[in-house]
Amino acid sequence: MHSGTLLSFLALDFLLVCVPGADWAYAIAAGLRDRSVAVAVAGLVAGYALHTLLAAAGLAVLVAGSPSLLTALTVAGAGYLVWLGWGVLRRPAAPGAAEEPLATTGPRVFLRGATISGLNPKGLLLYLSILPQFLTTHGGHVPVPVQTATLGLLHMACCAAVYLTVGTLARALLRARPTAARAVTRTSGAAMLGIGAFLLVERLATL
Template sequence: MDTGPLISFLAVDLLLVCVPGADWAFVIAAGVRGRSVPRAVAALVAGYALHTALAVAGLAVLVASSPALLTALTVAGAAYLVWLGWSVLRRPAVPVEQEEATAGPGFWRGAAISGLNPKGLLLYLSVLPQFLVTQGDHAPVAAQTAVLGGLHMAACAAVYLAVGTLARRLLSARPRAARAVTRTSGAAMLGIGALLLAQHAL
């Protein structure tokens, strides 16, 4: 696969990954609460690994060609965002004593967060296909999809590790700042989810 499409995709992908959302809230909460940031990041990456596997299998193209199915998945993801946002607002992440932080972040919850994230659906169904080269002597589409999906997972791992680590270092001793950051994330998730639901209701 040519380096041109790879670099272009990575640039766009990093912009999307760096926009705060549900993934950020999950790793920030892990960092603030003294839990394992690498485990939280692995959970999020697992959700995107499922996206990548489905895209390689051709299901992403099938979903993209079915407006009803795509709408249903988007609405489900938006509803999940609203629920997550409301949960964060009700119980914002705050620093805890080290001995209280024995349980790691829920792995399957993290995978569900990234797996149902509307931003992830947008990436795999709308953005990624634009960087696939289908004409000429190039690698099969499935192989290209796997490479681009792998790049996305690597970008997520790098960015989210940095976010979680910074949250631990900067917010773990500042309860007020930790509450403010997590409440802002919760409000953003609630707003984005509500906006998506409103758009599909019209």
């Protein structure tokens, strides 16, 4: 792959990752809790690692060619976001609070992060629609699975950098401001719920 192709993909991918969405909401919520930012972001990145493996194995093409399967994955992801966002709205926690609506242990923080990114419709869009446009399928010296894995790794690195920054800034700026922290937590929950509801309505309307 040419360095220009990699840079072009990285630039576009960075812009997409910087658009607030479910991943941002989860990173912010994790930033308001003790010792959970790195674990939460690791979970988010793990979800995209699964996307990368499936795409490199050629399963992304299968999903893209099956509208019913794509619909099922989108509905599952949207429904999970609605459930998670509603839980955050019901019990918004201040920084360091004992009760955590998102998770209480490291493994659960990680697993929920992986579930959010693994079912994130924006991730599906990237791997099924955008990433293939940067692959050289004819006359290239690098096998397509290797190209796919390389672009997937770039996306994962970009996500790790952006979401760690978002979560860390949320902790640094809001930790001493419980009222503001609760407001941001509610906003994050509302974002998850709103995104999930919109995707559910949009996808179901096409059936």
